[in-house]
Amino acid sequence: MAILLTGGAGFIGSHTAVCLMQAGYDVVLADNFSNSSPKVVGRIAEITGKTPVCVEADVCDKEAVRNIFRAHDISAVVHFAGLKAVGESVQKPLEYYRNNLDSALTVLEVMREFGCRQFVFSSSATVYGDQPAPLNESAPTGGCSNPYGWTKFMIEKILIDAARADETLSVVLLRYFNPIGAHESGRIGEDPQGIPNNLMPYITQVASGRREKLTVFGNDYPTPDGTGVRDYIHVCDLAEGHRCALEYAAAHTGCEVFNLGTGHGYSVLDMVHTFTRVNGVDVPYVIGPRRAGDLATVYAACDKAKEVLGWQAQRDLEAMCRDSWNWQKKNPMGYDA
Ligand code: UFG
Numbered sequence: 001m002a003i004l005l006t007g008g009a010g011f012i013g014s015h016t017a018v019c020l021m022q023a024g025y026d027v028v029l030a031d032n033f034s035n036s037s038p039k040v041v042g043r044i045a046e047i048t049g050k051t052p053v054c055v056e057a058d059v060c061d062k063e064a065v066r067n068i069f070r071a072h073d074i075s076a077v078v079h080f081a082g083l084k085a086v087g088e089s090v091q092k093p094l095e096y097y098r099n100n101l102d103s104a105l106t107v108l109e110v111m112r113e114f115g116c117r118q119f120v121f122s123s124s125a126t127v128y129g130d131q132p133a134p135l136n137e138s139a140p141t142g143g144c145s146n147p148y149g150w151t152k153f154m155i156e157k158i159l160i161d162a163a164r165a166d167e168t169l170s171v172v173l174l175r176y177f178n179p180i181g182a183h184e185s186g187r188i189g190e191d192p193q194g195i196p197n198n199l200m201p202y203i204t205q206v207a208s209g210r211r212e213k214l215t216v217f218g219n220d221y222p223t224p225d226g227t228g229v230r231d232y233i234h235v236c237d238l239a240e241g242h243r244c245a246l247e248y249a250a251a252h253t254g255c256e257v258f259n260l261g262t263g264h265g266y267s268v269l270d271m272v273h274t275f276t277r278v279n280g281v282d283v284p285y286v287i288g289p290r291r292a293g294d295l296a297t298v299y300a301a302c303d304k305a306k307e308v309l310g311w312q313a314q315r316d317l318e319a320m321c322r323d324s325w326n327w328q329k330k331n332p333m334g335y336d337a
Pocket of ligand 1: 086124149177197202215216218227228229230268291294298
């Protein structure tokens with residue numbers, strides 16, 4: 001029996017692969033490498049001592065997904081595959097809706113054909129829209145500010161309806177907050193293409209001299225220092241959350257949703273100052289205008305994951321900053337250096 005990780009060569013997929021393999025699971029990675037590198041597979045092997053099965057496939061291609069199920073005994077799917085750039089989704093909404101909805105539906109239909117009944121989905125805190133923090137799982141969803149967020153919302157709805165219609169199905173929706181950090185070995189990490197959209201990869205590229213300075217998007221938010229507050233979570237803690245979700249899915253049917261965050265909010269300037277202090281490197285920055293669609297404060301209530309899954313983030317902000325920098329230093333140009 002193996003766990004299929006769609007988008008398994010990506011940032012969160014690769015860390016989850018390591019976590020699952022170290023817990024004794026067999027994994028099959030499926031990735032079209034549209035935003036990831038095949039070199040990840042060798043790096044996972046270095047860390048775990050075992051080479052994961054990796055299939056180059058677009059999971060919108062039903063026959064390609066069927067071939068994976070024919071070749072491997074898949075007991076559960078963790079569906080990471082999808083387009084994820086918020087700004088790009090505003091420019092290319094049709095591509096985002098087509099790719100993200102199609103891949104989820106295709107995988108679900110093939111799972112049904114092959115009698116695979118456990119599905120863990122990479123959702124996002126973005127489905128909460130603009131609501132006061134801390135956000136808990138019973139807060140209403142919707143009000144997303146971009147097509148990317150709406151794809152997560154729509155796939156959640158599809159999964160809720162699918163689990164309601166079929167009592168043998170087991171679905172876990174995981175709403176990620178802001179994943180950063182990297183495996184402590186520095187062998188796998190986040191490798192954004194082009195100019196990073198997200199804060200931490202931008203900080204590490206400024207620290208390494210690859211970019212001149214960080215622009216802080218607004219310092220007039222109603223937060224303690226005026227900059228945006230987010231719930232940053234170490235990617236290895238997030239990976240553990242998937243392991244717990246798979247255990248839960250194996251033991252229950254129906255659809256459950258869990259926040260994966262730390263429950264702590266840190267501002268952009270907290271991030272810059274902690275990164276500088278922990279790593280002893282400067283991060284020059286300027287204050288710029290707000291970025292369209294950004295919220296002031298987003299952080300999770302994490303009690304449900306703790307109570308039901310027995311999961312809680314273990315790594316603090318210093319570890320996140322240290323491990324992000326360790327990965328950047330060891331891989332200045334990402335995987336393709
Ligand atoms: N920020 C800057 N400068 C930058 C980049 C970011 O000041 O160059 C600020 C943002 O304004 C925000 C914070 O840093 O206050 C975090 O921004 P990110 O882009 O890293 O993350 P977001 O919270 O905007 O978005 C993330 C994911 C989305 C997901 C969302 C859910 O990237 O996929 O969390 O809340 F939808």
